[in-house]
Amino acid sequence: MNGHIHNTDDRRELQMARSMCWHCQSEMAGEYFCDRCVKVQPVSKDLDYFTCFGLPRRLALNPQTLETKFYELSRAFHPDFYQNKSDEEQTISLGNSAMLNTAYRTLRDPIQRAEYLLDLEAGSVKDIRTTPPADLFEEILELQDTLDEFRASDRASESASTLRTKLHADRATLEQRQRDIEAQLLQLFSRWDALQDRGEATEQARTERGRILKEMRDILSNRTYVKNIVNDLVATIA
Amino acid sequence: MSRIVGIDLGTTNSLVAYMDHGTPRVIAARHERAMVPSVVALTDNGLIVGDSAKEHLTRTPERTVYSVKRFMGKSLADVQGELAYFPYTLTEKGGVIRIKLGEKSYSPPQISAMILKELKLRAEAFLGESITKAVITVPAYFNDSQRQATKDAGMIAGLEVLRIINEPTAASLAYGLQEKTQGTIAVYDLGGGTFDISILKLKNGIFEVLATNGDTHLGGDDFDQLIADLFLTEIRTQYGLDLSTHPDHMQAVRLEAERAKIRLSDELKTTAGLDLPDGKGRFTRELTRDQLDGLCTALVERTLGPCRLAVKDSGLAPGDIDEVVLVGGSTRMPLVRQRVQALFGKQPHCELNPDEVVALGAAVQADILSGGTTDMLLLDVTPLSLGIETMGGVMSSLIRRNTTIPASAKEMFTTYVDGQTGVDIHILQGERELAKDNRSLARFRLKVPPLPAGVPRIEVTFLIDANGILNVMAKDMRTGETQSIEVKPSYGLSDQEVERMIEDSFKFAADDVSARKLIEARLDAGALITTTEKSLADGGHLVATGNVEAIRTALSALATAKDGTDPRAIRARMADIEQAAKGLTVAMLDDSLKQGLQGKKVSDVT
Ligand SMILES: Nc1ncnc2c1ncn2[C@@H]1O[C@H](COP(=O)(O)OP(=O)(O)OP(=O)(O)O)[C@@H](O)[C@H]1O
Ligand SMILES: [Mg+2]
Numbered sequence: 008m009n010g011h012i013h014n015t016d017d018r019r020e021l022q023m024a025r026s027m028c029w030h031c032q033s034e035m036a037g038e039y040f041c042d043r044c045v046k047v048q049p050v051s052k053d054l055d056y057f058t059c060f061g062l063p064r065r066l067a068l069n070p071q072t073l074e075t076k077f078y079e080l081s082r083a084f085h086p087d088f089y090q091n092k093s094d095e096e097q098t099i100s101l102g103n104s105a106m107l108n109t110a111y112r113t114l115r116d117p118i119q120r121a122e123y124l125l126d127l128e129a130g131s132v133k134d135i136r137t138t139p140p141a142d143l144f145e146e147i148l149e150l151q152d153t154l155d156e157f158r159a160s161d162r163a164s165e166s167a168s169t170l171r172t173k174l175h176a177d178r179a180t181l182e183q184r185q186r187d188i189e190a191q192l193l194q195l196f197s198r199w200d201a202l203q204d205r206g207e208a209t210e211q212a213r214t215e216r217g218r219i220l221k222e223m224r225d226i227l228s229n230r231t232y233v234k235n236i237v238n239d240l241v242a243t244i245a
Numbered sequence: 246m247s248r249i250v251g252i253d254l255g256t257t258n259s260l261v262a263y264m265d266h267g268t269p270r271v272i273a274a275r276h277e278r279a280m281v282p283s284v285v286a287l288t289d290n291g292l293i294v295g296d297s298a299k300e301h302l303t304r305t306p307e308r309t310v311y312s313v314k315r316f317m318g319k320s321l322a323d324v325q326g327e328l329a330y331f332p333y334t335l336t337e338k339g340g341v342i343r344i345k346l347g348e349k350s351y352s353p354p355q356i357s358a359m360i361l362k363e364l365k366l367r368a369e370a371f372l373g374e375s376i377t378k379a380v381i382t383v384p385a386y387f388n389d390s391q392r393q394a395t396k397d398a399g400m401i402a403g404l405e406v407l408r409i410i411n412e413p414t415a416a417s418l419a420y421g422l423q424e425k426t427q428g429t430i431a432v433y434d435l436g437g438g439t440f441d442i443s444i445l446k447l448k449n450g451i452f453e454v455l456a457t458n459g460d461t462h463l464g465g466d467d468f469d470q471l472i473a474d475l476f477l478t479e480i481r482t483q484y485g486l487d488l489s490t491h492p493d494h495m496q497a498v499r500l501e502a503e504r505a506k507i508r509l510s511d512e513l514k515t516t517a518g519l520d521l522p523d524g525k526g527r528f529t530r531e532l533t534r535d536q537l538d539g540l541c542t543a544l545v546e547r548t549l550g551p552c553r554l555a556v557k558d559s560g561l562a563p564g565d566i567d568e569v570v571l572v573g574g575s576t577r578m579p580l581v582r583q584r585v586q587a588l589f590g591k592q593p594h595c596e597l598n599p600d601e602v603v604a605l606g607a608a609v610q611a612d613i614l615s616g617g618t619t620d621m622l623l624l625d626v627t628p629l630s631l632g633i634e635t636m637g638g639v640m641s642s643l644i645r646r647n648t649t650i651p652a653s654a655k656e657m658f659t660t661y662v663d664g665q666t667g668v669d670i671h672i673l674q675g676e677r678e679l680a681k682d683n684r685s686l687a688r689f690r691l692k693v694p695p696l697p698a699g700v701p702r703i704e705v706t707f708l709i710d711a712n713g714i715l716n717v718m719a720k721d722m723r724t725g726e727t728q729s730i731e732v733k734p735s736y737g738l739s740d741q742e743v744e745r746m747i748e749d750s751f752k753f754a755a756d757d758v759s760a761r762k763l764i765e766a767r768l769d770a771g772a773l774i775t776t777t778e779k780s781l782a783d784g785g786h787l788v789a790t791g792n793v794e795a796i797r798t799a800l801s802a803l804a805t806a807k808d809g810t811d812p813r814a815i816r817a818r819m820a821d822i823e824q825a826a827k828g829l830t831v832a833m834l835d836d837s838l839k840q841g842l843q844g845k846k847v848s849d850v851t
Contacts, residue, residue, distance in 0.1 A: 078451045085622055086651065086711045090407060090614040105653040105708060112648065 029095070039083060039103070047084070049099045055127055056110035064128075065203060066121055066196035068114065077111045121192065122227060129220045140229040143184070147236065150177050154243055174244050181237050188230045195223050249378040249407055249615050250368050251607025253415075254357060254395065256314040256438030256464060257574070259283050260604035261364040263372065264617060269419060269608035271601050272371045276772040280600060281367075284311045285359045287346040290763055290810060294363040297764050302500065306332035306492040308346055312466055313360075315438050316342045316353040317398075318390030320736050330470065332492035340736045352738060354398040355746055361402035362750075379404045380611040382603050384439040385411035386459030386628045388674050389686050389715050390736040396714070397738055401746045407614050409712040412436075413443035414625050415606030416572040417452055419597060421621065422609055428567035429455075431556070433585050433593070434603075435548065436573035438464040442552045444559040444566070450620040456558035456647045457628050458551035463544065465503070465575040471540045472502035476517065476530065484525050491522050509534045510577045538580045545584050552588055558647050569593040572602055624649050627709050634671040634680040643707055646676065653708040657722070664695040670705070672715070672732075685735040691719055692728055703728075766812035766819075770803055773819055777826055784833040792828055799825045 027034065028041035028048065035041060039048055050059065057064045060076045082088070084107055089100040113119045139147040153173055160167040199219050202212065251262045251269070258280040262271045271279040277296065286298035286309040293301075301309040310333055316324060321337035328335060334345040343350035361381075368376045381404075383395050392409050399406035413432035420426065426447050434441040441459035445452055476498050480486050488494045497519055505517040509532065518529040556563050571593045575581060585593055597605070612618040627650050632642040643654040658668050668691040675683030693701045702722040709715055719728040733739070738746070777800060785793050803818040 078449070078453075081451070081624060082622055085624075087408075087610075087613050087622060088616075088619075091616060101651050101708070101710060102653075104711075105651040108649040108652055 029099075039080075047089075047096055047099050047103070050103050050106050056114055056123065059107070059110050060114065062114075063203070064124060065200045066117070066124060067200050068120065070115065073111070073114055077107070080107050117192075117196075118227070118230070121196065121223060125220060125224055125227070128216075129224070140232060143233070146177075146180070150174075150181075150236070150240070153177070154240065158243065171244055174240060178237065178240050178244075181233055181240070185230065185233050185237065188226055188233065192223070192226055192230070195219060195226065199223070247378060248372065248374065248376065249380060249611035250364075250376055251415075251604055251609070251611045252361065252364055252379050252381045253412070253604035253607060254314065254360065254381055254383075254398070255283055255436055255603075256312050256466065257283055257436065258600065259360050259364060260601060261368045262601070262604040262608035263368065264608050264612040267618075269422070269605040269612075271604055272368050274367045274370065276768055279604075281360065281363055282311075283313065283360050284309060285313070285346075285356050286310070292346075292359055293764055294359050297768075302496045303493050306496045308333070309496075310344055310346065310356050312438055313344070313353050313356040315462065315466075316344070317357065318388065318392075318394040318736055319353075323736075329489075332495060339739075339742075340734075341738055352742075352746070354394050354738060354743075355401055355750070357395070357398035358401035358746075358750060361398055361404060365402060365404060377403065377405055378407055378611075380408045380410060380607045380614065381406055382412045382415045382607050383409055384434075384436075384459060384461050385413050385441040385443050385457040385625075386439070386461050387411075387713075388461075388629055388684050389631075389713070390684070390734060391461065392712060392714050393734065393737050396712070397743050397746075400743055401750050403747075403750070408610060409714065410607060410610050410623070411441070411443065411454075411457070411625055411628075411713070412439075412603045413441045413457070413572060414445065414452065414454055414623055415604075415610060416570060416597075416602045417443070417445050417447070417606065418609040418621065418623060419602045419606040420570055420594070421447055421452060426568060429559075429561065429565060430568045430570055431552070431566045431589060432570045432572060433548075433552070433576065434459075434572040435575040435581060436464050437575070438462070438466050440464060440548050440551070442548070442555045444555050444561065451622050451624065453624045454626045454647075454649075455560070456555045457626055458555040458558070459628070460547065460551060463547060464573075465506075467544055468506055468541050468575070468578075469499055469503045471544070472506055472532070472537070473498045475540065476502060476519070476528070479530065480519075480521065480528050484521060484528070486521060486523070486525055488522075494519075494522055505532050506537060506578075509537050510579060534579070541578070541580060545578075545580055548581075549584060549588055552585075563589050566591065571595045572599050574600055625711075625713070626650060627652060627713055629674045629684075630676055631686075631707060631709065631715065632673050632683075634673060638680045639678065640673050640675070640680045640683050644709060648709075650709050650713055651711055653706055655704055655706050658691060658693075658703045658705060659701050660693055660696070660698050663698050665698065666693055666695050667691060668693055668703070672707075672717075686715065687732045687734050689717065689730050689732045691730070694721070762812040763810060763815075766815040767807050770807045770815050770819055773822060774800060774803060774807075777822055780826065780829055780833060784829055784836065787832040787836055788829050792825070795825045796822065796829065 028044060028046065030046040031041060031044040033041065033043045035048065039050065040046065041048060060073060062068065081104070084100055084103040086097065086100050086104060089097045113123050153170055157167060157170040157174060160170060202215060202219065248263065253260045260271050260279050260281065262269050273279040281295040282299045284298040284302065285292060285294050286301035286305065288301065298309060302311065319342055320340050321335060321342055336343045336345065336350060341352050343352055344356060365376050379399060381395055381399055383392055395409060396406045413434045416434065417430060417432050428447060430445050430447060432443045432445065439459065439461050440463040441457065443457040444455045446455055477488055480488060488498060501517050501519050505515050508515040514531055514533040516529055516531050518527060520527050556566070566589050569585060569589045569591050571582070571585065576595065576599055582593060609618060609621070610623065613621060626647045627644060628646060630642045630646045631644040632640045633656070635641045643656060644652050660668065669688065670691055671680065671688050672686045673680055673683040674686050677683050691703055691705065693703060704720045704722050706718045707715060708718070717730050717732055719730055720726070721728065777796065781793065781796060799818065799822045803815070803822055806814045806818040
């Protein structure tokens with residue numbers, strides 16, 4: 008099939024903020040339901056996932072709080088509770104539920120959460136790395152060779168078994184590397200959160216934010232790269 | 246809001262249940278069990294369903310359809326391997342299997358609709374109101390086409406299917422209602438034709454499915470087939486008989502294999518026996534539980550892989566599961582219980598009847614939808630990844646498996662050639678890398694205004710609703726116009742076909758009603774004969790010999806009428822018996838009262 012391109016995000020596409028109830032046209036003050044006619048309102052496309060869950064834009068997040076809010080909003084939006092309502096309300100319930108589920112899935116996972124925040128703050132579409140991170144360059148080239156050799160070998164042979172042992176060792180190294188990257192990320196997370204908590208508007212703070220985001224993006228793409236290599240390795244020796 | 250019933254449309258048995266003041270209950274017809282065998286037979290009196298149809302399996306095997314659920318949402322090529330086992334004739338039209346019954350051919354949804362109608366009638370007779378809305382269960386691992394086929398079946402049966410829910414999650418609702426369980430549970434559901442495993446987290450009335458897996462082609466039917474194959478081989482070597490040319494005996498072997506299997510759940514050994522054709526006498530064989538276990542081990546092992554995957558996809562280890570719940574008739578097999586217990590390291594639960602628990606759960610979900618139950622909410626997932634075919638025949642995943650539903654994904658499309666007016670989209674479901682290794686769900690052509698290449702921007706939204714069924718919408722981002730999409734299902738009925746089948750089903754309804762009247766009359770007659778004979782045996786001495794004679798004459802008259810085809814004649818003879826046996830009934834009542842009430846007459850006490 009042709010003509011298929013990747014979704015460029017329309018989240019940032021400027022849209023008029025919702026201010027009137029779709030049903031009774033009264034001014035909207037309530038969050039998701041109209042104060043006057045109590046009808047459910049479509050969640051605005053501009054609303055970011057953090058705001059939707061009533062959370063500050065931070066990378067450290069209590070999973071318990073997130074889950075409680077997710078269940079609460081599920082009870083508010085789920086189509087099961089709109090069976091007797093109008094078609095419009097059923098459509099809104101379906102859309103809101105789908106959005107809520109995506110938001111929860113994104114925020115629940117630390118990596119996806121960081122990627123999402125990066126996207127919100129720096130407008131970066133995920134950076135796909137095609138060359139190995141500099142400090143792993145040699146190792147990965149060698150690993151690719153070993154993998155090729157192993158794929159071409161007769162699995163029952165002696166040499167295949169030597170290669171397999173080597174690949175197992177490589178796997179352990181790479182997995183350790185992945186854990187190191189994740190630890191680095193966590194550190195970066197707390198630096199980001201601390202900076203946000205201070206809420207300074209100085210030039211210096213702005214530079215610092217930019218630096219953290221850039222570093223975060225690099226580390227995230229290194230992680231994705233290493234993860235893909237590990238997956239490939241695991242699939243090959245399985 | 247009118248009442249919504251819950252229906253378990255099973256491979257071997259189907260049930261209907263309703264919510265009775267906060268308690269789900271299954272509905273049984275008079276003198277019958279609640280389980281309706283999922284069997285449809287074409288008789289001289291028309292189509293019949295359930296226990297009476299099951300009788301025809303060995304009599305008119307080529308006109309008696311069983312296990313139709315295995316064909317839902319399938320093409321003939323999908324079931325090629327097992328065609329030889331089915332005595333009825335299967336063909337295909339438009340990617341959908343057709344089953345030949347007499348002169349006509351029916352799609353699997355039409356056959357399923359006959360079973361659904363039977364359940365609908367039962368519910369109507371029992372509840373005394375017309376039933377038009379239902380929640381129907383499907384195996385959790387059913388793909389989009391199989392779900393859609395089930396929904397079509399409901400429509401053809403005259404039911405608005407308000408929700409399709411997954412069988413293991415339905416079971417968890419029934420359990421949750423009863424036990425108020427909290428924590429992580431695994432529901433292992435092995436029925437007649439399908440296997441499902443679902444891992445759920447239960448917390449404050451929320452039933453959140455974490456992951457699901459399964460095999461929609463693995464169940465008790467497959468165990469029966471292994472045993473039957475063993476018998477058939479032995480019959481061939483011992484008697485030189487090839488039963489495959491005797492469809493009626495093939496069915497008898499299958500049924501005897503199933504009975505032996507069921508007995509071996511309680512006993513350590515059993516004897517299976519079968520009458521052979523061509524005056525070859527009788528085949529008997531002792532089968533031990535060990536032998537059965539040996540035959541079935543590989544199949545039972547096949548359920549464990551999906552269990553491990555589901556646990557892993559939940560981000561858990563088997564030891565993290567707090568409770569294990571067994572659902573489906575095949576979980577009565579000791580071998581299955583042992584393996585499940587060993588995997589999770591826990592004694593599994595089976596307090597609720599494994600045959601009924603799914604229907605009960607469907608009734609609970611029906612009550613949630615009608616606003617009766619408000620504290621419970623089921624958050625289910627889609628079992629298979631959904632994607633589209635991209636260049637090079639690769640599947641690009643849009644919604645991953647085990648994503649909570651409703652779920653949506655948006656994708657932007659454009660053109661590569663100036664003036665191109667359409668983009669073909671092929672929707673797939675499955676976990677494999679290449680498009681051709683996954684299930685094709687549908688194809689459609691996106692309409693694009695003729696513009697220079699790359700200028701059009703059409704946003705397509707893929708939305709999996711709460712039924713696990715896909716909806717597709719498209720929007721031109723330049724004009725803001727939405728576009729309705731005609732999706733052609735790869736293995737399903739078109740909307741027009743479903744429409745026509747609904748009309749057909751009304752046409753046949755008239756025939757069905759008379760056939761049904763006859764069946765009911767026969768069943769009622771059978772029950773009356775049994776109770777009257779018992780009364781004669783117990784209390785015949787209490788009345789005059791002349792009276793006993795009169796009752797006997799009336800009984801034999803009823804027996805004759807019952808073999809006929811006129812329901813009115815049967816009812817008339819039944820009335821005769823009731824008249825003739827009046828004296829006997831009163832005498833027996835008096836007699837039993839005499840024991841307890843020291844000689845008071847019936848007339849005194851009432
Ligand atoms: N005591 C028993 N021991 C072993 N197997 C049994 C026993 N009782 C029933 N079964 C088997 O259970 C199966 C029927 O189970 P059930 O009614 O749960 O299936 P179903 O709901 O019709 O099928 P499915 O859920 O797969 O669509 C049959 O294969 C039957 O032989
Ligand atoms: Mg079942």
